[in-house]
Amino acid sequence: MSTEFDVIVIGAGPGGYVCAIRAAQLGMKVACIEKRETLGGTCLNIGCIPSKALLQSSENFTEAAHGFAAHGIMLEGVTLDLARMQTRKTEVVTANVRGIEFLFKKNNVTWLKGAAKILGEGQVSVDDTTYHGKSIVIATGSESTPLAGIQVDEDRIVTSTGALDFPAVPGHLVVIGAGVIGLELGSVWRRLGARVTVIEYLDRIVPGIDAEIATAFQRVLTKQGIVFKLGQKVTGATLTDAGVTLTMEPAKGGTATTLEADRVLLAIGRRPHTEGLGLAAAGIATDARGRVVTDAHFATNVPGIYAIGDVIAGPMLAHKAEDEGVALAEMLAGQKPHINYDAIPSVIYTWPEVAAVGATEEDLKAGGVAYTVGKFPFTANGRARAMGSIEGFVKILADAQTDRLLGAHILGPDAGGLIAECVTALEFGASAEDIARICHAHPTLSEAVKEAALAVEGRALHI
Amino acid sequence: MATEIKVPSLGESVSSATIARWLKQAGDAVAADEPLVELETDKVTVEVNAPEAGTLASVLAPVGAEVEVGSVLGTLADGGAAPAPTPRSAQGGSAATAGIHVPPAPPGPVARPAAPAPLPAAAKLLAEHAVPADAMAGTGKDGRVTKGDVIAFLDKANKAAPAPAPAPLARPAREVALGEERVKMTRLRRTIAARLKEAQNTAAMLTTFNEVDMSACMDLRAQYKDGFEKKHGVRLGFMGFFVRACVAALQEFPAVNAEIDGEDIVYKHFVHMGIAVGGAGGLVVPVIRNAEALSLAEIEAAVGRYGRAAREGSLKLEELTGGTFSITNGGVYGSLMSTPILNPPQSGILGMHKIQDRPVAIAGKLEIRPMMYLALSYDHRIVDGREAVSFLVRVKEMIEDPRRLVLGL
Numbered sequence: 001m002s003t004e005f006d007v008i009v010i011g012a013g014p015g016g017y018v019c020a021i022r023a024a025q026l027g028m029k030v031a032c033i034e035k036r037e038t039l040g041g042t043c044l045n046i047g048c049i050p051s052k053a054l055l056q057s058s059e060n061f062t063e064a065a066h067g068f069a070a071h072g073i074m075l076e077g078v079t080l081d082l083a084r085m086q087t088r089k090t091e092v093v094t095a096n097v098r099g100i101e102f103l104f105k106k107n108n109v110t111w112l113k114g115a116a117k118i119l120g121e122g123q124v125s126v127d128d129t130t131y132h133g134k135s136i137v138i139a140t141g142s143e144s145t146p147l148a149g150i151q152v153d154e155d156r157i158v159t160s161t162g163a164l165d166f167p168a169v170p171g172h173l174v175v176i177g178a179g180v181i182g183l184e185l186g187s188v189w190r191r192l193g194a195r196v197t198v199i200e201y202l203d204r205i206v207p208g209i210d211a212e213i214a215t216a217f218q219r220v221l222t223k224q225g226i227v228f229k230l231g232q233k234v235t236g237a238t239l240t241d242a243g244v245t246l247t248m249e250p251a252k253g254g255t256a257t258t259l260e261a262d263r264v265l266l267a268i269g270r271r272p273h274t275e276g277l278g279l280a281a282a283g284i285a286t287d288a289r290g291r292v293v294t295d296a297h298f299a300t301n302v303p304g305i306y307a308i309g310d311v312i313a314g315p316m317l318a319h320k321a322e323d324e325g326v327a328l329a330e331m332l333a334g335q336k337p338h339i340n341y342d343a344i345p346s347v348i349y350t351w352p353e354v355a356a357v358g359a360t361e362e363d364l365k366a367g368g369v370a371y372t373v374g375k376f377p378f379t380a381n382g383r384a385r386a387m388g389s390i391e392g393f394v395k396i397l398a399d400a401q402t403d404r405l406l407g408a409h410i411l412g413p414d415a416g417g418l419i420a421e422c423v424t425a426l427e428f429g430a431s432a433e434d435i436a437r438i439c440h441a442h443p444t445l446s447e448a449v450k451e452a453a454l455a456v457e458g459r460a461l462h463i
Numbered sequence: 464m465a466t467e468i469k470v471p472s473l474g475e476s477v478s479s480a481t482i483a484r485w486l487k488q489a490g491d492a493v494a495a496d497e498p499l500v501e502l503e504t505d506k507v508t509v510e511v512n513a514p515e516a517g518t519l520a521s522v523l524a525p526v527g528a529e530v531e532v533g534s535v536l537g538t539l540a541d542g543g544a545a546p547a548p549t550p551r552s553a554q555g556g557s558a559a560t561a562g563i564h565v566p567p568a569p570p571g572p573v574a575r576p577a578a579p580a581p582l583p584a585a586a587k588l589l590a591e592h593a594v595p596a597d598a599m600a601g602t603g604k605d606g607r608v609t610k611g612d613v614i615a616f617l618d619k620a621n622k623a624a625p626a627p628a629p630a631p632l633a634r635p636a637r638e639v640a641l642g643e644e645r646v647k648m649t650r651l652r653r654t655i656a657a658r659l660k661e662a663q664n665t666a667a668m669l670t671t672f673n674e675v676d677m678s679a680c681m682d683l684r685a686q687y688k689d690g691f692e693k694k695h696g697v698r699l700g701f702m703g704f705f706v707r708a709c710v711a712a713l714q715e716f717p718a719v720n721a722e723i724d725g726e727d728i729v730y731k732h733f734v735h736m737g738i739a740v741g742g743a744g745g746l747v748v749p750v751i752r753n754a755e756a757l758s759l760a761e762i763e764a765a766v767g768r769y770g771r772a773a774r775e776g777s778l779k780l781e782e783l784t785g786g787t788f789s790i791t792n793g794g795v796y797g798s799l800m801s802t803p804i805l806n807p808p809q810s811g812i813l814g815m816h817k818i819q820d821r822p823v824a825i826a827g828k829l830e831i832r833p834m835m836y837l838a839l840s841y842d843h844r845i846v847d848g849r850e851a852v853s854f855l856v857r858v859k860e861m862i863e864d865p866r867r868l869v870l871g872l
Contacts, residue, residue, distance in 0.1 A: 429609045430584075
């Protein structure tokens with residue numbers, strides 16, 4: 001087998017495998033190194049895809065158990081077969097990762113199985129073989145951030161990986177961290193019957209999300225039975241026969257309290273994954289947070305070595321990594337792609353969903369930007385009423401002078417799908433009025449986006 | 464690799480231009496230095512040439528768009544082929560497995576209209592104000608005109624015509640009556656109008672007069688014009704004498720050659736002599752650089768060349784900027800007397816007029832002499848009356864006795 005490549009990508013997650021395929025499409029000879037038994041990285045194996053499989057299954061269960069009756073569909077004795085649900089999740093994951101294998105074959109991307117070590121400019125070793133690449137791309141992703149005093153065993157105390165594989169519904173699941181991962185997986189187990197408590201160090205949930213949306217989101221989740229303990233610092237966890245005893249104290253200082261849990265999910269964030277890669281020996285610079293330092297063209301300080309995705313600065317999102325992978329491959333082919341980092345959407349796949357793109361109201365206040373706000377609740381949207389999913393609202397932020405769209409924030413049914421038109425509008429430099437003037441089909445949820453855009457000028461029609 | 468075609472430096476005090484017309488269309492193959500696009504500036508029409516051979520890949524600034532110096536007009540792609548070669552087959556992707564992370568299909572060359580449609584709210588505003596979309600450069604994706612662009616354009620248009628003048632776009636123009644014709648001012652005419660008014664609004668403008676006996680110059684010319692033309696290849700006119708006389712007088716009275724810059728006066732140790740000439744589209748003032756270093760023949764040659772270029776409209780921008788003093792000759796049209804308007808930021812302009820035989824008293828006797836009235840308009844803020852009058856007297860003395868030019872007297 002050849003050991004000479006145009007491009008060697010380290011990591012087959014969404015950033016790495018997409019970069020490899022795109023580079024191959026552009027006629028380059030490409031290898032992709034992956035130590036996991038399957039391709040697809042965290043996202044496909046233990047992240048986005050399995051969690052969405054469980055979110056869908058658990059949502060269906062909730063509907064069947066509690067929602068159908070309102071529609072006149074009377075079911076009796078709805079029961080949960082968790083083993084079957086987990087098997088289905090595994091089937092979904094397997095289909096996806098095999099799909100990547102197929103795409104590698106189709107595009108003649110060589111999969112080098114094993115752990116990579118960068119030896120220096122143009123050289124990477126996998127096990128005992130040295131490979132040469134004109135360009136080397138670090139796409140090793142991220143891992144769960146540990147917390148002092150909490151020893152993860154992936155059984156009682158788990159990261160997202162373990163929380164996808166509980167063999168039984170925990171009686172009491174305590175989630176440390178009210179971020180995207182904690183709330184999605186907390187939702188899964190809450191729907192399946194667990195008592196769920198979320199502990200957060202900050203005094204708000206989902207930092208980075210528009211505060212008004214976050215407040216409404218917390219209210220919705222609380223109604224679903226999730227208990228929040230905000231402004232609390234977890235200081236330790238002790239395994240007991242019954243489960244885990246957590247100790248915590250108010251973040252601002254005060255009396256420590258304890259909390260009994262059957263299982264604990266640690267989800268305080270993710271950090272770049274570079275262990276064993278040999279960055280220091282190769283002289284590749286990292287910043288204080290362990291992220292590989294890159295320039296605007298994803299180049300590290302070592303010639304011919306690049307980095308993309310979670311391992312560099314920016315939001316840790318699969319679609320951000322994918323876009324960077326495509327852009328880098330095209331740059332290596334001499335093209336001049338561009339990524340607009342101001343128009344990267346983010347979605348929380350609870351139900352209702354949360355989706356956002358662009359600036360939050362807090363961003364605009366901090367930046368001293370004069371803005372106008374338009375809001376429209378799903379209670380006034382015909383389709384949402386028909387669906388029986390009327391929680392949440394659309395919030396549009398526009399420049400006070402030019403009406404240019406600055407941000408869009410949605411809490412509501414299928415918010416993740418609805419945000420797409422706002423991303424397009426933002427990218428095209430559209431105004432709020434543009435969104436309002438584009439025809440939206442009736443009756444759809446997207447009419448709520450249009451009405452919020454109308455509301456920017458104070459002329460929403462249906463409220 | 465695509466090369467950006469940018470608006471070149473347009474000379475001092477010129478920061479923007481209007482796209483007059485594209486000489487090449489997107490997709491056309493072009494040779495190096497071949498003209499691509501014509502820009503109309505406040506002063507002249509400038510051609511932008513291809514920096515290298517290739518294909519005009521995109522046209523980003525439509526006709527009529529206002530563009531700043533350095534902004535990108537379009538892009539030039541390598542080679543004679545269409546832009547963006549298709550990278551391998553694009554089909555397939557989604558055929559694999561439902562739900563997998565399918566990469567986006569690689570973009571092939573997409574036919575793109577030269578000027579993308581304005582965004583919906585922008586289109587509405589444009590229609591309401593009867594402004595064409597190509598009147599402005601769009602800031603949206605691929606240069607699309609956004610609502611904000613139109614608002615900014617309308618604001619600017621309103622500010623450009625302050626009260627009491629009606630805002631040209633905010634209010635419909637009055638009806639054209641029978642026997643009238645409405646013609647849009649060219650950019651050059653608008654600039655001339657604005658600059659002349661600026662001069663009147665800014666400078667403390669004053670004109671002093673004198674008259675000059677042209678006998679000596681005419682005798683000299685009659686005597687040497689054939690030999691001069693044979694040797695230098697240019698006709699011996701009077702302009703050379705006046706330029707030389709002004710240069711000498713300016714060196715004696717530097718305030719007339721200076722300009723006001725904020726709180727300071729900037730004196731110049733050189734004379735860039737502007738010569739006003741009637742061009743095809745209006746008055747232009749090409750500049751003879753370092754006139755103090757030029758011979759009479761070189762000055763005459765420059766005057767002749769600029770006169771032709773002005774009529775043809777082929778003056779270059781750098782030939783129209785940087786003047787420190789100007790001469791205007793209304794005499795060619797028969798003017799006997801006039802008060803010229805300054806060419807800001809200059810502080811002096813000499814007006815020449817028609818040579819006319821007039822009776823004058825010479826040493827107590829009445830004689831008929833070829834006489835010309837001279838006018839010097841000056842900025843009284845930095846030029847005192849004594850300096851202005853003395854300047855004009857010096858010019859008169861040297862023209863009446865050209866030997867002084869040789870002797871530096």
